[in-house]
Amino acid sequence: MVQEKVIVIDFGGQYNQLVARRVRECNVYCEIYSYKTDIAQIKEMNPKGIILTGGPNSCYEDNAPSYSKELFELGIPVLGLCYGAQLMMLLLGGKVEKAPVREYGKTEVMIDTKSPLFAEVNSTTICWMSHFDYISRIAPDFNVTAHTADCPVAAAENKEKGLFAIQFHPEVLHTVEGTKILYNFVRGICGCAGTWRMDSFVENSIQEIRQKVGSGKVLCALSGGVDSSVAAVMLAKAIGDQLTCVFVDHGLLRKNEGDEVEEVFGPNGPYELHFVRVNAQERFYEKLAGVTEPEKKRKIIGEEFIRVFEEEAKKIGAVDFLVQGTIYPDVVESGLGGESAVIKSHHNVGGLPDCVDFKEIIEPLRNLFKDEVRKAGLELGIPEKLVFRQPFPGPGLGIRIIGEVTAEKVRIVQDADAIYREEIAKAGLDRIIGQYFAALTNMRSVGVMGDERTYDYAVALRAVNTVDFMTAESAEIPFAVLQTVMSRIINEVRGVNRVFYDLTSKPPGTIEFE
Ligand code: XMP
Numbered sequence: 001m002v003q004e005k006v007i008v009i010d011f012g013g014q015y016n017q018l019v020a021r022r023v024r025e026c027n028v029y030c031e032i033y034s035y036k037t038d039i040a041q042i043k044e045m046n047p048k049g050i051i052l053t054g055g056p057n058s059c060y061e062d063n064a065p066s067y068s069k070e071l072f073e074l075g076i077p078v079l080g081l082c083y084g085a086q087l088m089m090l091l092l093g094g095k096v097e098k099a100p101v102r103e104y105g106k107t108e109v110m111i112d113t114k115s116p117l118f119a120e121v122n123s124t125t126i127c128w129m130s131h132f133d134y135i136s137r138i139a140p141d142f143n144v145t146a147h148t149a150d151c152p153v154a155a156a157e158n159k160e161k162g163l164f165a166i167q168f169h170p171e172v173l174h175t176v177e178g179t180k181i182l183y184n185f186v187r188g189i190c191g192c193a194g195t196w197r198m199d200s201f202v203e204n205s206i207q208e209i210r211q212k213v214g215s216g217k218v219l220c221a222l223s224g225g226v227d228s229s230v231a232a233v234m235l236a237k238a239i240g241d242q243l244t245c246v247f248v249d250h251g252l253l254r255k256n257e258g259d260e261v262e263e264v265f266g267p268n269g270p271y272e273l274h275f276v277r278v279n280a281q282e283r284f285y286e287k288l289a290g291v292t293e294p295e296k297k298r299k300i301i302g303e304e305f306i307r308v309f310e311e312e313a314k315k316i317g318a319v320d321f322l323v324q325g326t327i328y329p330d331v332v333e334s335g336l337g338g339e340s341a342v343i344k345s346h347h348n349v350g351g352l353p354d355c356v357d358f359k360e361i362i363e364p365l366r367n368l369f370k371d372e373v374r375k376a377g378l379e380l381g382i383p384e385k386l387v388f389r390q391p392f393p394g395p396g397l398g399i400r401i402i403g404e405v406t407a408e409k410v411r412i413v414q415d416a417d418a419i420y421r422e423e424i425a426k427a428g429l430d431r432i433i434g435q436y437f438a439a440l441t442n443m444r445s446v447g448v449m450g451d452e453r454t455y456d457y458a459v460a461l462r463a464v465n466t467v468d469f470m471t472a473e474s475a476e477i478p479f480a481v482l483q484t485v486m487s488r489i490i491n492e493v494r495g496v497n498r499v500f501y502d503l504t505s506k507p508p509g510t511i512e513f514e
Pocket residue numbers: 298344345346347348391392393394395435469506509510511512513
């Protein structure tokens with residue numbers, strides 16, 4: 001089936017992935033490409049519509065990201081957002097200058113509701129603005145369709161050619177009617193039928209996998225996280241016992257997590273696959289003994305994981321396919337990634353392809369955003385507990401224990417974290433907060449419990465809200481919830497006499513502690 005699609009051309013805006021996600025919420029498939037993508041490639045994809053994103057530059061400066069003017073002559077509707085709007089105006093003969101007043105934040109916008117882009121939008125509506133430059137003169141054959149108190153051109157269009165420029169950001173939720181505006185563009189102006197649905201995606205993927213694999217043998221590294229679990233179940237439904245899943249329990253998982261994974265994927269679970277659980281806890285603790293430096297810990301855990309997996313893979317012998325749980329943001333980031341510094345060396349299962357004897361990689365989720373992976377998981381009938389599992393780093397609790405990792409410290413952080421998660425869920429916050437967990441600081445301090453002096457560890461609670469995990473704000477948890485968590489941890493977890501709540505945002509902090 002040919003999937004209708006809209007293309008987002010990225011000019012480096014911080015919301016590029018958000019634009020694509022919002023379009024997909026209108027049931028229209030959407031992909032992101034760098035502004036460096038050749039126009040011939042865009043033409044070949046035959047998109048139903050094109051969206052130009054915002055970006056940090058001024059479009060009139062030398063070397064600012066630009067695009068071939070031919071893009072506006074393809075007969076394909078184009079929507080420019082912020083920088084994308086300014087660039088469209090500049091390339092088509094308008095003028096862009098530094099604005100006398102910088103507009104930032106929620107802004108009242110007066111719009112012309114006769115524009116097809118603003119169909120059924122209120123004539124005065126709140127939009128999210130963030131710009132230094134402004135369109136001081138529109139391009140010939142365009143009409144102004146929106147303005148604000150400070151910005152004479154908040155939107156302009158050439159309806160006949162299907163070209164639309166808007167200064168604000170409809171993709172951001174602060175733009176109250178943003179989704180309606182994007183819907184008007186993709187479903188109304190571009191004429192997309194809205195056929196991008198998770199049930200058909202899942203069904204088609206299962207068919208495709210079956211065809212591709214034939215009678216071949218498939219190997220999957222199962223971490224118990226959302227991505228690898230959804231990928232594994234999709235494969236299991238497609239090819240049953242031709243699939244072997246290897247699950248390495250490195251002893252750095254959350255409390256009971258290993259058993260929960262086994263319940264779903266093991267011999268008593270609903271699937272026919274071959275499930276291999278490797279209990280390698282002791283091996284990891286031995287390698288980590290005495291190691292305190294965060295990067296060294298990460299490297300040891302990553303390398304040991306590959307060694308363990310390699311040994312299991314050797315037992316299985318040559319396979320035809322190796323499954324990877326790559327998702328769309330990984331694809332976008334590796335394709336568009338700049339020169340950003342390595343802050344932490346993230347380890348997932350990146351090193352696996354080198355240690356396994358296989359012919360081809362299967363990545364059944366490479367076109368999906370995280371929320372779509374979850375939807376696919378629910379379609380596949382995976383338990384909600386697993387589908388809505390928190391993001392969990394590959395090195396696991398190893399990077400939530402500051403300093404040396406020991407079995408005793410793992411026990412403390414597992415128990416504290418389980419209490420924290422339980423209370424957050426009880427308070428109804430578990431699907432509201434982006435990521436939350438307990439960590440074990442390396443600090444011990446004096447306390448008093450039942451007239452006795454104690455000298456025990458301090459646990460730190462972390463909870464952040466984040467859109468893309470690149471930046472994050474600490475979450476506001478009701479004080480009463482924090483107090484309950486604190487008193488339960490102190491009473492129930494041996495070895496802890498103090499609990500902190502971490503208020504640090506990212507930057508300057510990171511989400512994890514190491
Ligand atoms: P940081 O700590 O870098 O975390 O602000 C951002 C997000 O990435 C996760 N994270 C990791 N995930 N391997 C992973 O698979 C890692 O080594 C790793 N380190 C951090 C972290 O949980 C958060 O969601």
